[in-house]
Amino acid sequence: MKRKDQEKLLQGNEAIVEGALRAGCRFFAGYPITPATEISEILSTRLPKVDGTFIQMEDEIASMGAVIGASLAGAKSMTATSGPGFSLMQENLGFACIAEVPCVVVNVMRGGPSTGLPTSPSQSDVMQARWGTHGDHPMIVLCPSTIRECYDLTIRAFNLSEKYRNPVILLVDEVIAHMREKITLDGSRPIDIFNRVKPTVPPEWYIPYEDTPTGIPAMADFGEGYRYHVTGLTHDIRGFPTSKPEEIDLFIRRLFRKISQNFADMQIGEFYQTEDAEITVIAYGCVARSAKRAVIDARERGIRAGLLKLNTLWPFMRTQVEKVLHTSDCVIVPEMNMGQVSREVKRVNKGAAKVFTINKVDGTIITPQEIMGKIREVC
Amino acid sequence: MAEVTKLIHEYLRHDKKFPHVWCPGCGIGIMLGALIRAIDRTGFSKDEIVMISGIGCTGRLPVYVDFNTLHTTHGRALTFATGVKLAKPSLKVIVIMGDGDAVAIGGNHFIHAARRNIDVTAIILNNSVYGMTGGQFSPTTPYGMKTTTTMYSNVEQAFKISELAITAGAAFVARGTVYHTRGLDSLFERAFMKKGFSVVEVISHCHTQYGRLNRMGTAVEMMEWQRDHAVTVEKAAQMNEEELRDKFKVGVLADRELPVFEDEYGKIRAMSKGTPAK
Ligand SMILES: Cc1ncc(C[n+]2csc(CCOP(=O)(O)OP(=O)(O)O)c2C)c(N)n1
Ligand code: SF4
Ligand SMILES: [Mg+2]
Numbered sequence: 001m002k003r004k005d006q007e008k009l010l011q012g013n014e015a016i017v018e019g020a021l022r023a024g025c026r027f028f029a030g031y032p033i034t035p036a037t038e039i040s041e042i043l044s045t046r047l048p049k050v051d052g053t054f055i056q057m058e059d060e061i062a063s064m065g066a067v068i069g070a071s072l073a074g075a076k077s078m079t080a081t082s083g084p085g086f087s088l089m090q091e092n093l094g095f096a097c098i099a100e101v102p103c104v105v106v107n108v109m110r111g112g113p114s115t116g117l118p119t120s121p122s123q124s125d126v127m128q129a130r131w132g133t134h135g136d137h138p139m140i141v142l143c144p145s146t147i148r149e150c151y152d153l154t155i156r157a158f159n160l161s162e163k164y165r166n167p168v169i170l171l172v173d174e175v176i177a178h179m180r181e182k183i184t185l186d187g188s189r190p191i192d193i194f195n196r197v198k199p200t201v202p203p204e205w206y207i208p209y210e211d212t213p214t215g216i217p218a219m220a221d222f223g224e225g226y227r228y229h230v231t232g233l234t235h236d237i238r239g240f241p242t243s244k245p246e247e248i249d250l251f252i253r254r255l256f257r258k259i260s261q262n263f264a265d266m267q268i269g270e271f272y273q274t275e276d277a278e279i280t281v282i283a284y285g286c287v288a289r290s291a292k293r294a295v296i297d298a299r300e301r302g303i304r305a306g307l308l309k310l311n312t313l314w315p316f317m318r319t320q321v322e323k324v325l326h327t328s329d330c331v332i333v334p335e336m337n338m339g340q341v342s343r344e345v346k347r348v349n350k351g352a353a354k355v356f357t358i359n360k361v362d363g364t365i366i367t368p369q370e371i372m373g374k375i376r377e378v379c
Numbered sequence: 380m381a382e383v384t385k386l387i388h389e390y391l392r393h394d395k396k397f398p399h400v401w402c403p404g405c406g407i408g409i410m411l412g413a414l415i416r417a418i419d420r421t422g423f424s425k426d427e428i429v430m431i432s433g434i435g436c437t438g439r440l441p442v443y444v445d446f447n448t449l450h451t452t453h454g455r456a457l458t459f460a461t462g463v464k465l466a467k468p469s470l471k472v473i474v475i476m477g478d479g480d481a482v483a484i485g486g487n488h489f490i491h492a493a494r495r496n497i498d499v500t501a502i503i504l505n506n507s508v509y510g511m512t513g514g515q516f517s518p519t520t521p522y523g524m525k526t527t528t529t530m531y532s533n534v535e536q537a538f539k540i541s542e543l544a545i546t547a548g549a550a551f552v553a554r555g556t557v558y559h560t561r562g563l564d565s566l567f568e569r570a571f572m573k574k575g576f577s578v579v580e581v582i583s584h585c586h587t588q589y590g591r592l593n594r595m596g597t598a599v600e601m602m603e604w605q606r607d608h609a610v611t612v613e614k615a616a617q618m619n620e621e622e623l624r625d626k627f628k629v630g631v632l633a634d635r636e637l638p639v640f641e642d643e644y645g646k647i648r649a650m651s652k653g654t655p656a657k
Contacts, residue, residue, distance in 0.1 A: 227425060
């Protein structure tokens, strides 16, 4: 059946809710925090209508635990928070990584550290999203810069988490979460929804953490007859704790392999006027909007500028970044932190281009003028 | 004996390599036996049971049993249980925790699970110590006792887990000991059959750490201490405060009908759809 076009004026947080419901989210556990609260509030009224569950937990540690539990029982699950809550979620986020439980975590960034700037925009959790929980682990982190992308990337976040059995973080900045834009939900566009692959073998043959060629074992929901053990301890292919070096090595490498052999599937972004660009801006989130404006203005003045917009922050879009590093003389990385993505850009640069940064940490956005100023300065 | 063999074959995991991690004489194994007997009597199928634990010697229990098992992070078992239960209410969710797990790091989750009265059974093995990490004091270590982090003396007051659960709003609360094994079977059985948050506190011993430091003797001697200091709820009713001073009550401490979270949430679903709640 074709879905009707639904034109709506939505806030970023609202579009995230629409995306989550469209993706099949049926469980949400959270704890209120600005600037992510709207997601909780709206889902508390929307989820019961579709026989889903909303629960306000006692804190973000509990929220993350409940989300993982619900996912193990078969529900597509999500939570939403901001910096202080994201810090509390790190413990169980690591559990989702090691036990390979699909789930989506929305972090609407605020300035930090600690309580920081509750109502001001920031992009300072890029590294926390990647490395916030302890131990070696891969992570998938998506970042929208339009309301349309809030919707699309939330669906994508669910799809990727179900497909790769890894938590996916949607890293949003306050500007995008609270601004409004007109979007058409679905309409005639086909939307792919991916559901976790379940075992087809009889229960006695099921190996819950099997080292398959894809690196992604089939996942049985609790209560379906496949009784197996899930643990946060490093485990063997049957899910039982192990301390055998060869089994540990196999397991950790598989966790990385399932992500690294599929980078192309999870890395999305946009090359805007980069083919002949001498100066390329690499940006994400709300800053990518200012960057696009600056590139348009620069082109009008005869400066060959371009933009590489990153929608996937992790795994880092190395191939795409290397491409612009090789075709441009200068690369500018503006971001609302002290240089978290620019650090990665510099790491892969190897002298191909000159890399400049704009770092703003005063709780205000980076304007097109500021980026334009830098473009002029370096050209 | 034949019955025991049957239960072992039915409920223990054959593909999990025994021996288990526990010290010889530890009470956790006794509790495991009681759990299995009680589950067998309730008639829940192995597929519908989800056994969830946190971290600690006690937290290692689910790995040995043939249910859907989930070994979570320290103190957080009840949060995972909340998600499992709400996503699939047909499942029977049993949570196994140590005293540190349940009322130190997990204390907040414990009182809130009780307050919500979610339909989950929480079993807490209270050995008055952090067994797994080598015998440090826990929130249930009595005043004046020696542990590896209170080598002079413990100056903190102990939590009473069952009383805490009652105050926080659990529908069913009982206390037993690993000495009174058969009594434990029936307390577990009643807890499993109760709709709402049910708690069974199991008084046990850690003779290798806590017992050794406090010169409390062997595992058997520590179990004799349990025998000598436990009084049934009925008997306690006949005793005065002075007589009860160094005793603890065993049996069913609370059994009441309280609104259960899942039922209440069912009403919210009906309201959200504009249909009148039942
Ligand atoms: C977040 C965190 N902090 C500390 C630990 C270390 N730790 C493991 S078990 C444990 C205490 C266990 O005590 P209890 O819950 O009473 O269980 P028991 O071993 O006595 O059965 C501690 C502190 C941990 N695993 N995780
Ligand atoms: S350390 Fe104590 S609680 Fe742990 S298994 Fe040994 S006796 Fe039991
Ligand atoms: Mg203990």
